[in-house]
Each structure stands twice: as C-alpha cells, then as structure tokens.
Amino acid sequence: MSTTHGPGLEREFAPGEVNLSNWQDPPWNTWGLSHTSEIVPTAVVSRLARSDDVAETSLACADDPTWVELAEATAARSLVVLHRGRTVGEWYGAGMCPTTRHTLMSVSKSLCGLVIGQLIGQGLLREDSVIGEIVPRLxxxxxxxxxxxxxxxxxxxxxxxxxxxxxxxxxxxxxRVAGWRPRLPDDPADTYEFLTTLRASGPHGGPLQYCSATTDALAWVIEAVTGQRYHEALSTRLWSRLRTQDDAGITVDPGGFAFANGGFACTTRDLARVGQLLLDRGVVDGHQVVPEAFAADVLAGGDAVAAAGSHFQAVHEGGSYRSQWWVTGDDHGVVYGAGIHGQYLWVDPEAEVVVAKFGAHPEAVSAEALRQNAALMRWSVARHSR
Structure with a gap:
C-alpha cells in the first residue's frame, strides 16, 4: 500500500488506484499532484550543477496554531516563506517534505513569462512581434x-x-492531448497540432481572457527563437541560474511538447527562489537573469480595465494581469502566480517577503478559495516579516 496524507488526514490508496483518470481529482490529488511523474511522462528540467547554498530553515512556526489552521483551511500541502532572501518559515503537511516535487499547475505560466522576458531583454523578441511570423504553423x-x-x-x-x-x-x-487524461479517438496528436486548431473570436488586445493554451503558444515561440525544446530552455535560461537545490520536471506529450501552462513540478523551497528572483528585480547573485525593466514592469501591473468583471477582481479590486502574473493592486504591490487546487507563489515587495505554497484543494478554483489563500498569504507575510 502507498500512503498519502493531506493536512490533518492520512489516506491509503492501493497500488494503481491513483491513475491517469483521477490523479487531479479529490481525494486522489493529495497523492497525484506530488507524484505526477509516476503518471504522466516527464522531462527533467536540470539545475545543471547543485547549489552550494543550503537554505537556512526555521521551523519555528510549524506549530503555530494560527498558521496551521489557515494552511489547513486552504488544503495546503507545504509552505515556505522567505524574508529578504532568507528562509524564515517552513511547514509541510503529512506526506510532504523539503525534497518533494509538487506540480505547480498554472504557476507554471509565470515561469514561462520570465523566459519570454529574458528573450525580449536579449533582443531575440520584441513585445510587438507577431506570433504567426515567428511560428508559421500558427x-x-x-x-x-x-x-x-x-x-x-x-x-x-x-x-x-x-x-x-x-x-x-x-x-x-x-x-487529454498533453497526456493528462485518457485520450479520445479524435483528439489532435499533440499540443502543436492542438494549438493550430484554435480560432480567433475577435480582435486581440481587448479584455482579459485567461486561456491556458495562450501560454503554450508562448512556449512554442520560445522553442522557435532558441532552437531548444521548452524544457531545455527552462533549464539553461532560468532554472539553472536561480541557484536551485534540485532538478525540476515538466510533463511532455507524445510530440515532446512540454506542458508550459501547468506541467512544471519542483520543491517548495526552489519555487520560492523564483519569487525571490522577481522580488530582486531579476537579479541572482549579482547577475541579471531577467531584465530589470521587465521585472519592474510586472510589479507595476497591467491594465485593470481589461480585467474588469473577472473572478480575480472579485477578490482583488483593481487587480490586473501582467506577463503571466496576477497583480493585486494592493498597498503592498503584491503580485503572484496561482494554480488550480491551491498552488501559489506570492511576492510582496513592500514587506520583502515571498511565500511559496502547494495545495490539494478539492475545488479547482473559486472566489472563496482565492479569499482564503489571500488571507493565508497576508498572515504569513505579517507573521514572518517582523
């Protein structure tokens, strides 16, 4: 028997009980989201060389009843808090540990945005570049x-x-095309083909339309510009330059296309380093990994009018979406990456705090879950920035 745990619960599944049909669904997602590579083909996103920087870890708040209560209310699986780049809080639910890789879901989009920003900074792309001119098949x-x-x-x-x-x-x-669910007979062969089947619904540049396929189109652009598979570009251009402690992974489909919009998996500690990169305006150890101007632009936020009426603004009034990051528009200038079932990477420039969180919430997304997670993040910031 393999044993899986959620916050405050312990559950056993028989071998093979968690499978391609159910690994994203409750209660099986408490195991599936942290064992995705055992279910879906996965490519390594290499750190290339192990970092000598072993994070200082404080478990002082692991037994703080308020923190644990808020974490469990959001079905948290793990939390890591950095203040000014130093680990000041760390908490793991049953079945999780510092070396556990967990799937980011749509926080993966935020990593893709950073790679695009790097290519823009290097002059390999322009913001006004037209996607169909870069990728003729699109x-x-x-x-x-x-x-x-x-x-x-x-x-x-x-x-x-x-x-x-x-x-x-x-x-x-x-x-299904990405290999995350059992295929149907008429499904496109792979993500490349799937993207070519999508059609425009009107003029571009109008209201926010959150669409996972849009991130995968950006990943295809990255492949076309760099000549690398997306998972290779992630490794050489981002992951290996963050002083990450462990390799990451990303699911790949039958055509070898990495699932940029949601398939990335890493440890909670290493995810926090991504947030620290943005907080430090793209700098790691004195090296500019992502252009300062691009990082500053993300933190400044996007067009709040374009996001009007979105579920995001129901929780974060005046919020926006910029370069694959959610921007709250609050007095701390918070931006974050978010994924269904409770994945978060929260960056608070005012408090100089980053909070990385993995979760296995039974609902994919809801306004109430957004509110609960925002409360957890803000409490974590207040508690750990004193």
Missing part, C-alpha cells in the same frame, strides 16, 4: 495575428473554454 490559428504582449497579458481573443471538470471544454481536450 499563422492561421487564433494566435497568428496576436503579438507577444497580447499573449503575455492574456489578451488574445480565442475560442477556448477554460471550464474545469467539463469534459466538453477545450481545456479538457488540451489535458
């Missing part, structure tokens, strides 16, 4: 006339239904 798709900036800010108008748990939605078909 010319007739929804992305053919969209610019890099349109895609970064999720303002590509595309016929795409992102309704989770609806088997008829585009996002469900994309999951």
């Amino acid at each position: 010319k007739k798709s929804a992305f053919g006339e969209a610019t890099i900036r349109n895609a970064l800010d999720m303002r590509v108008a595309v016929e795409y239904d992102e309704t989770y748990h609806d088997p008829a939605a585009h996002v469900a078909q994309q999951d």
Whole structure:
C-alpha cells in the first residue's frame, strides 16, 4: 500500500488506484499532484550543477496554531516563506517534505513569462512581434495575428473554454492531448497540432481572457527563437541560474511538447527562489537573469480595465494581469502566480517577503478559495516579516 496524507488526514490508496483518470481529482490529488511523474511522462528540467547554498530553515512556526489552521483551511500541502532572501518559515503537511516535487499547475505560466522576458531583454523578441511570423504553423490559428504582449497579458481573443471538470471544454481536450487524461479517438496528436486548431473570436488586445493554451503558444515561440525544446530552455535560461537545490520536471506529450501552462513540478523551497528572483528585480547573485525593466514592469501591473468583471477582481479590486502574473493592486504591490487546487507563489515587495505554497484543494478554483489563500498569504507575510 502507498500512503498519502493531506493536512490533518492520512489516506491509503492501493497500488494503481491513483491513475491517469483521477490523479487531479479529490481525494486522489493529495497523492497525484506530488507524484505526477509516476503518471504522466516527464522531462527533467536540470539545475545543471547543485547549489552550494543550503537554505537556512526555521521551523519555528510549524506549530503555530494560527498558521496551521489557515494552511489547513486552504488544503495546503507545504509552505515556505522567505524574508529578504532568507528562509524564515517552513511547514509541510503529512506526506510532504523539503525534497518533494509538487506540480505547480498554472504557476507554471509565470515561469514561462520570465523566459519570454529574458528573450525580449536579449533582443531575440520584441513585445510587438507577431506570433504567426515567428511560428508559421500558427499563422492561421487564433494566435497568428496576436503579438507577444497580447499573449503575455492574456489578451488574445480565442475560442477556448477554460471550464474545469467539463469534459466538453477545450481545456479538457488540451489535458487529454498533453497526456493528462485518457485520450479520445479524435483528439489532435499533440499540443502543436492542438494549438493550430484554435480560432480567433475577435480582435486581440481587448479584455482579459485567461486561456491556458495562450501560454503554450508562448512556449512554442520560445522553442522557435532558441532552437531548444521548452524544457531545455527552462533549464539553461532560468532554472539553472536561480541557484536551485534540485532538478525540476515538466510533463511532455507524445510530440515532446512540454506542458508550459501547468506541467512544471519542483520543491517548495526552489519555487520560492523564483519569487525571490522577481522580488530582486531579476537579479541572482549579482547577475541579471531577467531584465530589470521587465521585472519592474510586472510589479507595476497591467491594465485593470481589461480585467474588469473577472473572478480575480472579485477578490482583488483593481487587480490586473501582467506577463503571466496576477497583480493585486494592493498597498503592498503584491503580485503572484496561482494554480488550480491551491498552488501559489506570492511576492510582496513592500514587506520583502515571498511565500511559496502547494495545495490539494478539492475545488479547482473559486472566489472563496482565492479569499482564503489571500488571507493565508497576508498572515504569513505579517507573521514572518517582523
């Protein structure tokens, strides 16, 4: 028997009980999200060389009843808090530990945004570059006339239904194509083909349309510009330059396309380093990994009018979306990456705090879950920045 734990619970699953059909669904996701590579083909995102920097770890708050209560209310699996780059708080639910790799879901999008920013800084891309001119196979798709900036800010108008748990939605078909669910006979062969089937629904550059496929179009751009597979570009251009302690992984489909919009997996400690990179305006150990101007632009936020009426603004009034990051517009200037079922990377510039969190919430997403997670993040910031 393999044993899995969620916050405050312990559950045993028989071998093979967690499988391709159910690993994202409760209660199996408490095991599936931290063992994705055992279910879905996964490529290594190498750190190349192990960091000599072993994070200072304080478990002083692991038994703080308020922190644990808030964590369990959000179905948290792990939490790591950095203050001014130093680990000041760390908590793991049952079945998790510092070396456990957990799938980021849509926090993966934020990493893709950073790589695009690096390519822009190097002059290999422009924000006004047209995607169809970079990737000819996408010319007739929804992305053919969209610019890099349109895609970064999720303002590509595309016929795409992102309704989770609806088997008829585009996002469900994309999951099947990516190898995340059992395939159906008429599904496209791989993500490359899937992206070419999507069609525009109107002019680009208008309202925010959160669409997972848009991030994968950006990943295809990265492949076209660098000549590398996306997982290789992530390794050489980002992951290996963050002084990460462990290799990461990303799921790949039958065509070798890495699932940029949600398939990345890493440890909680290493995820926090991504947030620290943004907090430090793209600098790691004195080296500019992501252009300062790009990082500052993310932190400054996007067009709040474009995000009007979104579920995000129901929780963060005046919030926006910029370069694959959510921007709260609050008095701390908080930005964050977020993934379904409770994945978070919270960056608070005012408090100089980063909070990385993995979760296995039974719901994919809801306004109430957003509120609960925001409360957990803000309490974590206040508790650990004293």
